[in-house]
Amino acid sequence: MKKKVLKFGGTSVGSIERIVHASKIIKRESDSGNKLIVVVSAMAGKTNELISMSKSVSNNFSKRELDVLLSTGEQVSCALLSGALNKIGIKAKSFMSWQIPILTDGENNNARIINMNVTQIDNYLVGGGVAIIPGYQGISNLGEITTIGRGGSDATAVAIAKIFDTDSCEIYTDVDGVYSTDPNKIPIAKKIDKISYEEMLELSSLGAKVMQSSAVQTAMIYDIPLQVRSTFTDRQGTIIFNKENLNYSKAVTGVAYSKDDAKITLQSVEDKPGVAAEVFEPFEINKINIDMVIQNVSSDGKTTDITFTIKREDLNKSLEILKKNNKIRFKNLSYKNNVAKISIVGAGMVTTPGVTYKMFRALSEENINILAISTSEIKISVIIDEGFTVKAVKKLHNIFNLN
Amino acid sequence: MKKKVLKFGGTSVGSIERIVHASKIIKRESDSGNKLIVVVSAMAGKTNELISMSKSVSNNFSKRELDVLLSTGEQVSCALLSGALNKIGIKAKSFMSWQIPILTDGENNNARIINMNVTQIDNYLVGGGVAIIPGYQGISNLGEITTIGRGGSDATAVAIAKIFDTDSCEIYTDVDGVYSTDPNKIPIAKKIDKISYEEMLELSSLGAKVMQSSAVQTAMIYDIPLQVRSTFTDRQGTIIFNKENLNYSKAVTGVAYSKDDAKITLQSVEDKPGVAAEVFEPFEINKINIDMVIQNVSSDGKTTDITFTIKREDLNKSLEILKKNNKIRFKNLSYKNNVAKISIVGAGMVTTPGVTYKMFRALSEENINILAISTSEIKISVIIDEGFTVKAVKKLHNIFNLN
Numbered sequence: 001m002k003k004k005v006l007k008f009g010g011t012s013v014g015s016i017e018r019i020v021h022a023s024k025i026i027k028r029e030s031d032s033g034n035k036l037i038v039v040v041s042a043m044a045g046k047t048n049e050l051i052s053m054s055k056s057v058s059n060n061f062s063k064r065e066l067d068v069l070l071s072t073g074e075q076v077s078c079a080l081l082s083g084a085l086n087k088i089g090i091k092a093k094s095f096m097s098w099q100i101p102i103l104t105d106g107e108n109n110n111a112r113i114i115n116m117n118v119t120q121i122d123n124y125l126v127g128g129g130v131a132i133i134p135g136y137q138g139i140s141n142l143g144e145i146t147t148i149g150r151g152g153s154d155a156t157a158v159a160i161a162k163i164f165d166t167d168s169c170e171i172y173t174d175v176d177g178v179y180s181t182d183p184n185k186i187p188i189a190k191k192i193d194k195i196s197y198e199e200m201l202e203l204s205s206l207g208a209k210v211m212q213s214s215a216v217q218t219a220m221i222y223d224i225p226l227q228v229r230s231t232f233t234d235r236q237g238t239i240i241f242n243k244e245n246l247n248y249s250k251a252v253t254g255v256a257y258s259k260d261d262a263k264i265t266l267q268s269v270e271d272k273p274g275v276a277a278e279v280f281e282p283f284e285i286n287k288i289n290i291d292m293v294i295q296n297v298s299s300d301g302k303t304t305d306i307t308f309t310i311k312r313e314d315l316n317k318s319l320e321i322l323k324k325n326n327k328i329r330f331k332n333l334s335y336k337n338n339v340a341k342i343s344i345v346g347a348g349m350v351t352t353p354g355v356t357y358k359m360f361r362a363l364s365e366e367n368i369n370i371l372a373i374s375t376s377e378i379k380i381s382v383i384i385d386e387g388f389t390v391k392a393v394k395k396l397h398n399i400f401n402l403n
Numbered sequence: 404m405k406k407k408v409l410k411f412g413g414t415s416v417g418s419i420e421r422i423v424h425a426s427k428i429i430k431r432e433s434d435s436g437n438k439l440i441v442v443v444s445a446m447a448g449k450t451n452e453l454i455s456m457s458k459s460v461s462n463n464f465s466k467r468e469l470d471v472l473l474s475t476g477e478q479v480s481c482a483l484l485s486g487a488l489n490k491i492g493i494k495a496k497s498f499m500s501w502q503i504p505i506l507t508d509g510e511n512n513n514a515r516i517i518n519m520n521v522t523q524i525d526n527y528l529v530g531g532g533v534a535i536i537p538g539y540q541g542i543s544n545l546g547e548i549t550t551i552g553r554g555g556s557d558a559t560a561v562a563i564a565k566i567f568d569t570d571s572c573e574i575y576t577d578v579d580g581v582y583s584t585d586p587n588k589i590p591i592a593k594k595i596d597k598i599s600y601e602e603m604l605e606l607s608s609l610g611a612k613v614m615q616s617s618a619v620q621t622a623m624i625y626d627i628p629l630q631v632r633s634t635f636t637d638r639q640g641t642i643i644f645n646k647e648n649l650n651y652s653k654a655v656t657g658v659a660y661s662k663d664d665a666k667i668t669l670q671s672v673e674d675k676p677g678v679a680a681e682v683f684e685p686f687e688i689n690k691i692n693i694d695m696v697i698q699n700v701s702s703d704g705k706t707t708d709i710t711f712t713i714k715r716e717d718l719n720k721s722l723e724i725l726k727k728n729n730k731i732r733f734k735n736l737s738y739k740n741n742v743a744k745i746s747i748v749g750a751g752m753v754t755t756p757g758v759t760y761k762m763f764r765a766l767s768e769e770n771i772n773i774l775a776i777s778t779s780e781i782k783i784s785v786i787i788d789e790g791f792t793v794k795a796v797k798k799l800h801n802i803f804n805l806n
Contacts, residue, residue, distance in 0.1 A: 016456060019460065050479070053479075054483065054486060057419055057422065057423065057483055057487045057490060058486055061490075062489045065482040065483075065489070065496075065497060068482035068485075069478075069479060069483065069486075071478075072478050072479050075471060075474075075478075076475050079468040080456060080460055080472065082465065082468045083460045083461055083464045083465045086464075087461040087463070087464075093467070094468060094471050096471070098502075099546055143502055145499070
């Protein structure tokens with residue numbers, strides 16, 4: 001008998017049929033004698049629908065009331081799933097975040113879970129019940145409804161796994177695991193059986209939207225193994241856990257790519273302490289997200305080149321910002337609006353020599369020009385022409401034996 | 404400066420545009436210096452949609468979870484209305500029933516409000532804020548979400564008026580008041596400016612669905628004047644209050660009629676103590692609602708005739724029930740499946756002689772046969788052929804000077 005957290009995402013509870021289907025998965029787990037805490041998201045599309053309603057009222061809708069509004073999404077899923085479980089003879093009950101309570105800290109729309117009361121739910125589990133809990137929300141110390149950011153149901157699941165000290169945390173979603181690259185675009189993609197938290201984080205930040213990153217981070221900090229698996233098949237999913245538990249037969253675990261990027265290069269920027277901060281401060285103020293930043297060591301000791309990438313939609317505003325910025329001096333500004341970032345990720349990379357070289361040679365073999373390079377301990381990213389994206393991903397997937 | 408309850412029904416908050424419109428009414432009341440507690444229903448159609456979802460899961464959906472589900476409807480309206488008020492510069496905040504709290508007694512789906520904490524909201528009003536509260540719901544003494552029955556937002560409004568001792572209770576709805584008869588079917592219908600609680604209750608029970616009856620009853624018990632008015636026009640509505648405050652220039656206030664009725668007569672029923680109970684007990688068990696019951700004094704001391712009306716859809720089942728009932732003996736059973744009940748209602752009736760006679764003569768002038776008669780202190784109802792409904796209502800409306 002194990003104590004488990006099962007989390008069902010929006011598509012897994014996206015219709016009555018799917019809620020009924022999820023109830024059968026829960027029944028199977030319950031019939032196996034497991035004690036279950038189930039976390040649910042809002043039905044697919046619901047949160048967007050509610051956000052859109054709030055925007056119809058005001059583009060600057062009250063953050064407090066937005067949380068009151070959005071929290072209804074998971075409440076609906078909880079009630080329907082509990083009802084579906086009762087119907088098939090499973091003792092189950094929804095617990096709203098104020099009933100538990102789930103305490104959060106921080107501001108509306110962006111709170112974080114700091115604690116939960118375990119007594120009531122533990123008693124319910126001991127009595128043979130399945131506890132159904134809304135993801136993505138909690139209450140503040142003043143008793144206000146709070147939400148914890150998009151994808152926050154993953155964070156709720158991980159927090160419950162930690163606070164209730166469960167044996168496992170299973171994320172039921174609409175994909176059957178984490179893939180070596182995007183299976184929708186690159187059919188040769190392979191499901192990864194096991195992956196480290198770090199690799200998962202890199203892949204997530206590169207667009208593999210299987211789990212919310214902050215939830216993976218929390219799991220990493222507390223060493224809570226995660227299982228990502230499909231609600232719709234019985235196939236084994238992907239286990240995300242500590243890299244010490246992984247046997248790295250492969251240097252590279254996955255190939256990720258980002259879409260809709262643009263690149264800006266400032267040439268011959270006057271090199272002085274704090275210049276990077278002065279370049280990027282107005283971007284922060286204008287809430288434009290900077291992705292990769294590459295700055296070479298100054299060749300002449302006086303000037304340097306700074307290259308960075310942004311989302312394509314932010315390009316025009318970014319160029320304006322740079323032109324208005326009178327705190328920096330540079331000779332030339334160039335940009336390219338159709339670039340892609342291709343990254344190889346692998347915790348085994350550090351112990352495998354030649355990965356970087358192998359990547360660059362592979363791209364050169366395909367006549368793909370590398371515009372910029374950035375590396376971290378478990379990742380190498382390059383910026384290339386967007387038109388070469390699929391070609392590059394396939395080539396890298398191939399030469400690192402991910403097929 | 405007055406303390407007011409304003410209640411907005413489902414159609415009054417039925418779309419974003421209507422919520423924005425309601426926010427302007429509230430702003431006008433607030434700008435006039437009133438302290439406001441606003442009660443809102445779920446957006447029109449929402450409660451039915453949620454009920455239908457629950458029925459897709461199970462026809463016997465958990466009552467507890469149904470309340471968790473349904474209570475989200477008003478929560479959504481509260482958040483959107485608060486956001487709309489904030490947008491136009493009004494300090495406003497939603498208070499969920501567990502935050503106040505609104506305490507209820509009784510079972511799920513059919514609880515009743517027994518108390519509320521006033522401190523938090525009174526402080527908020529003193530600070531110049533408008534409190535937005537979900538109708539139709541509360542929490543039990545165990546902290547479970549409860550709902551108080553369809554149309555329960557009216558009951559919430561009246562309970563708030565009582566517990567917060569407000570100066571008025573204004574019900575904003577999609578009609579501009581209570582009418583002398585159904586304005587949709589009988590165009591000569593006139594809006595009633597003032598009506599007593601008792602008359603309103605009779606009219607409600609006869610199909611004038613302007614306010615929920617139990618809310619009117621509560622208002623009557625605590626002598627809380629109600630104003631029913633339209634959200635969509637500035638016309639004065641109807642004031643519902645104590646009949647001592649009414650000046651009865653007219654004997655009759657309104658004419659109501661019911662549709663889809665059927666009549667059953669048991670002839671020569673063996674007359675003994677308890678016979679009526681034995682006739683109707685199986686109807687209670689089968690949850691068939693009996694409307695009018697007429698039993699004459701026994702002419703021979705041995706047998707009597709019993710006539711009663713039911714909804715037409717229950718006719719076949721009712722006939723079956725009577726045939727199976729071996730506790731009663733009768734000579735003959737007759738029925739008519741297309742009858743209507745026409746009622747005149749007026750608190751001035753008791754002090755005006757000849758109302759009954761005038762009604763019967765008027766119907767006879769139109770060659771309308773009266774199949775059964777039932778009277779109460781402020782109401783006379785007759786059963787007639789359904790085909791004569793409109794003719795009868797118009798005639799009565801006319802002779803009692805309601806035009």
